[in-house]
Amino acid sequence: MGYTFHGFAQDTPAIQSEVDTTFIKIGDQLKFKITVEVDSTDMVIFPEGQTFSPLETVEAFATDTTRKKDRITLLKTYALTQFDSGSYKLPAQRIEINGKGYFTDSLRINVATVPVDTTVQKMYDIKPLIQVEKINSGWWKVLIIVLGILAVVAGLLYWFVFRPKPLTEEEKVAQLPPYDRALLELKKLDNSKYLIQDEYKQYYSELTDIVRSYLDEDANISALESTTDELIDKLEMLKDAGELELDKDTINQFKNILKTADLVKFAKSKPPTNIALQDRKIVEQIVVKTHEAIPEPTLEELMAQEAFKEELAKKRQKKKWMIAGGAAIGAVVISAIVVINYFGAAQVWDTVTGNPTKALLDNEWVASSYGYPPISMETPEVLVRQKVEIPAEAKANIKELQSFMFNDEKSLLTIAATSTTFTQPAEPEFEKTIEQLLKSFEAKGAKNIITKQEEFVTISGVKGMKTYGSGKFKIPDSEELVKANYAILSFGGKGFQQQVLLTWQDEDTYAEEIINRVLSTIEVKTEV
Structure with missing residues (x-):
């Protein structure tokens, strides 16, 4: 002790x-x-x-x-x-x-040191640094929102548009051939209670609608919109032309049923129940005889019908895809509106286009210490050690110089940390180092550099000097000059010096956020 x-x-x-x-x-x-x-x-x-x-x-x-x-x-x-x-x-x-x-x-x-038993655990060389592709951590929020909306829309489209739906009883009947559908509807009429409930008008209306619909679909006779006399005339014309092989008695029976129906519907006539039941049987015979009298369709007619069905199926499928396309466009528009309202138009655009400084800001930041005496800070990327040759004339005064840096040339974003130890316990000459840094800016093409100074204090209370300002900086591989800002933080004491260099393009809000966050996390050791 x-x-x-x-x-x-x-x-x-x-x-x-x-x-x-x-x-x-x-x-x-x-x-x-x-x-x-x-x-x-x-x-x-x-x-x-x-x-x-x-x-x-x-x-x-x-x-x-x-x-x-x-x-x-x-x-x-x-x-x-x-x-x-x-x-x-x-x-x-x-x-x-x-x-x-x-x-x-x-x-x-x-x-x-803590002893290590190398007979049990082998020792390996330090692996070299490798470049790892960074993922924009902010993009997943936008992606989840958009995918969520699209998933809901896709589910609704599948359920209401593309899902094979079980057919209702009415749809099953509608898909039957006209002849089979007419016979089925006549059987349903038999099971109705119209005659028992004295509803003759409803009974004859459905009876004649069944036979008219059949003639309209199967015999290609415009029966639904024709009067009784017009319909009978059409049947007789088809019979005379040899296009519909119906006997005269069948046509006359059909004519009588239609007239009875007209009297029931318009004159409130009420035939005996046995007559109504007999009319129902005659209608079924008319349907059967008409079906038998219709000539078999030719190969050309069958092919035309098949082509019509295919065309109809294509139109239905096209309609489904139009609905799906419209819904998808609507979902994208809604997603864009939601995302823009939540994140702001500028942030969404910068995320989609891959703004480099926004990608850095959204990265998972790294907290680390650099050099000795150490400089601690948080940065969006790890600062990489730089090979720095100490000038021959400075070797007598500089014992060791350690430099670490991250640099994005496109955005002019630079974060660098340098720790220097001297051979003698002398106070550091900040002004000389700052002057050398400003000259290095000019050597790279910078112009109109403005310089200001003020005190800088870390969170722990360590005081240093902040040299900052702006100028026209040259974009690498270009003659273009853009306005950029810089800041140089200087700390130190007897026998050592620590400096942090920051540069960023003016009016780049993401870069400014990066710099402010870096500045708020800087800490330094004040003694060697």
Whole structure:
């Protein structure tokens, strides 16, 4: 156990710090405790954030307070860890008491590797990076909505249009040949209660409609719209022409039945029941004799009938497909309206056309740390390590330079992180590095670069410098210049420097969202 102790007079603060161990394995935690004894009226502020670098703060526990008369003892405990082996310096920590700073001593912490039995588990080389095609994670929402609407429409079309439907009794009768249908309807008339209920008008109306419909369909006689005399004249003309072989008695019987029916329907006549039943039998004989008298159709007539049926079937099928096409177009229109109202026209269009920055924004983002001292941030793509050659004249001052970058040339979107450690514990010269970056913009064809500066503070409170502005940037493989923005974040201390470079095209709302999200997640370690 290591510790430091600062003793003072009774009326001055007493500060003690200690760790529970100075030796841990990779990923294990140690407890760093700071004890402060002060007057009960003193204001004490303990370290906050990542001030223990290169060790990482896992958790800062609540302060434990013990009171003794007019003095109080404050105990602050931190859980620290490290994921790389080596010997690390736990830096002195500043405790502020009534605005005055007091420091603990630094400590040496040893982190050991975890032994691996290579006789059981073989060791393999690190696999190289491979390019993986990214999927636009936002597209599936649109796709699900559209597919859902189309599925509903397809189901309705199948159920109401294409599904083979069981035929009703009326449809089955309608599909029968005219002769069979006429005989079936006459049998149904026998089972009716018209005569029992004294409904002779309804009885004779159906009786004559049956025979007229049969003659209209099977004998090609326009019987439905003809009067009694007109219909009889047509039958006699067909008989005389030899096109319908009916005897004179059959025609006369049919004429008498039609006249009786006219008297019943228009003069309210009421024949005896036996006459009505006899008329029903005569009508059936007329249907049978007419069917027998109709000449057999020729081959040409049969082929014409078959062609007509096929044409009729094609028209019905065409009608079904027209209904289906109209429904599909309607579904697409409705889907488009729903999607546009939900996501907005611009987002839908950019999703359909594959806007590159929107695709990046919708990606599954990656949170990672880059370089040493580390720069942590969330990005839509992993930043790839860059091979950077340190100039010969700078090798005397730069110990190590690590650079990572993502660059989309089409949208001018760049996210880069660079960590530099120096050979001497000197303060970084931000202005020189920023000037070199601006010159690199100009070397790539940028013009009219405007530069501004302001303070930048991370979420944990680490302060840095933000250099930002706009200019006319050149699109790669083109002479075209477009307005673009840039931001350079600079952090550092004695012996190191950290910088984040961001560029994006002006008025690209998706790129602006990406940049704002990156900026809100940047964290840096402030000590080597």
